[in-house]
Amino acid sequence: MWIALGILAWVAGWALNVWLAGRARSRATALAVPVVFGLTIVIVWEAVVRGFGISPVLLPAPTAIAAEFGQSAGVLWEDFVQTVLKGALSGYVIGCGAALLTAVVVDRFDFLRRGLLPVGNFVAALPIVGTAPILVMWFGFDWQSKAAVVVVMVFFPVLVNAVEGLRDTSVMQRDLMRTYAAGYWTTLLKLRLPAAMPFIFNGLKIASTLALIGAIVAEFFGSPIRGMGFRISTSVGLLALDLVWAEIVVAALAGSAFYGGLALIEKAVTFWHPSQRGQG
Amino acid sequence: MRSVLPVLTVVAVILGLWYAASVWLNAQWALDMAARQDRELGGIALVLDTWSQDKPKLPAPHQVAAELWKTTIGQNITSKRSLVYHGWVTLSATLAGFGLGTVLGISLAVGIVYNRVMDMSVMPWVIASQTIPILAIAPMIIVVLNAMGISGLLPKAMISMYLSFFPVVVGMVKGLRSPSRMQLDQMRTWSATRPQEFLRLRLPASMPYLFASMKIAMAASLVGAIVGELPTGAVAGLGARLLAGSYYGQTIQIWSALFMAAIVAAGMVGLIGLIQRVTLKRMGMT
DSSP: OHHHHHHHHHHHHHHHHHHHHHSOOOHHHHHHHHHHHHHHHHHHHHHHHHHTTOOTTTOOOHHHHHHHHHHTHHHHHHHHIIIIIIIIIHHHHHHHHHHHHHHHHHHHOHHHHHHHHHHHHHHHTSOGGGGHHHHHHHHOSSHHHHHHHHHHHHHHHHHHHHHHHHTOSOHHHHHHHHHTTOOHHHHIIIIIHHHHHHHHHHHHHHHHHHHHHHHHHHHTTOOOSOSHHHHHHHHHHTTOHHHHHHHHHHHHHHHHHHHHHHHHHHHHHTTTSTTTTTOO | OTTHHHHHHHHHHHHHHHHHHHHHHHHHHHHHHHHHTTOOOOHHHHHHHHTSOSSOSSOOHHHHHHHHHHHHTSSOTTSTTOHHHHHHHHHHHHHHHHHHHHHHHHHHHHHHHHOHHHHHHHHHHHHHHTTSOGGGGHHHHHHHHHHTTOOTHHHHHHHHHHHHHHHHHHHHHHHHTOSOHHHHHHHHHTTOOHHHHIIIIIHHHHHHHHHHHHHHHHHHHHHHHHHHHTTTTSOSSHHHHHHHHHHHTOHHHHHHHHHHHHHHHHHHHHHHHHHHHHHHHHTTOO
16 A cells, blocks of 8 residues: 555656656746655655555654654754754864965965965865864863864865965956055955855865764764764664654754855855856 | 975975974873873973873874884784774775765766756755765664664665765766767767767766766765774774774874875875876877
8 A cells, every 4th residue: 555655656756847847947846846856755765664564673754753853852952052053063163264264375375385285185085084083082072072073174175175266366357456556465355355255165065064974973982962973873772763863854954054054155255156147 | 296395395394293293292191100100201301202102192103104014014914903904894895885886876967967857856856965964874874784684895885885976976967968069969960879979979078077076986985984884883994993992092093094094095096096097098088
């Protein structure tokens, strides 16, 4: 019964999407198609779990997760504050701020740029999460160590992107600033920083997902008795998978909100850039 | 070649800072020990002591190098103490995940490029999937797959796969769409079929994009494999070495595992870069 319903939902969802995609491309269809797809997946998931009688220890049904989400909202909120607001966000602000200041300095001295950029590119490819146990040892179990991990993780991607962005002005534009008798700082503020914004936001977006990952993984190496990483690893041990999935929903919502917020700010700041123009 | 001197300078400065930091961080412990043994410790002796402790807060670079040497060259590679053994455990999971992720990524990209419905419904979710901190659910994936009787390499590879498919999808979609209108029209004037168009035009055109994303995917895949080893309880692999080191306060062991991971990552990314150079050269694209 449930299996048939699942297959039916899949076919219906797909047919609806084919019909929607065949229509003229507009904002509504661009939004509706992925939503329909997502809903279909959730319905099929529910149907499969019920139809095949999958044990909740392996994969809880979406309805069970939603129920758990409502039931333990208090715990989830506490974990959210501990991990996202205290750990990830403070580390993100410190790390990105430090990276941007460093980028301006690096950009000023060509020697530094040629030396630091290859090193930065190299470090950005390394598994930096691995420093988590060391930083937890240095800064203790509370959120300070999580913030430190986040700082280290976001620093290099933002630095590399910002340095690249600061170079993204043409000689003509810089010459024009010189004919206006603009000094270094005026040129930096009025021309080069705005021109670097698309690159900087690219780095900030990459860093936003890294920040959440860093804060959660650092909790696996030791944490106070709250926090999303702590809750996930202990609940897995207790086989309370519906709580784990509820934490994942929180993490996904936080991650998407973070990313979406950055995208909105980017849209407002870089409205002049070709990738943002003519979209609406 | 012009950047050799600056890079060397920066590396030298980092090493210098590292030595200075290890003096600063380890001095307290050295002074405490000396006070307990009624010894005077100062000047050169203090500095030397901070660079040769057993469990320092921050081991000096030469200590890490010595540990790396001891655990790679000095050990039989089948021994559990050998970092080569642990590195291989992690690397095999990384490569399996990377392979699966690349295949999944390419096939999704082909679907997205050729099917408008898939483009509109799957692409936003591919992007959304990366805002979920997947590493956070690594423990659950491992435990659940273990409960289903799948253990060992595969669960770690699944996490690596999830992390590595995304850059490949994004890069390949961009690459497969990189041929211009004119080139596509040219193919049509030769009455090329769709498979021909794909094999002769789109696929070759996407190669530079594929290699660029494969480098990112490899780095991500290694991170996935390392984190995937954490919840299995420190059995084998670089992640297990990190966890065991943090349990027992063996900082030198943590740092050497970290450097081993860095070496593996750099080696793998370098290897892809080499393949990229050879392939693109033979295709006449450089």
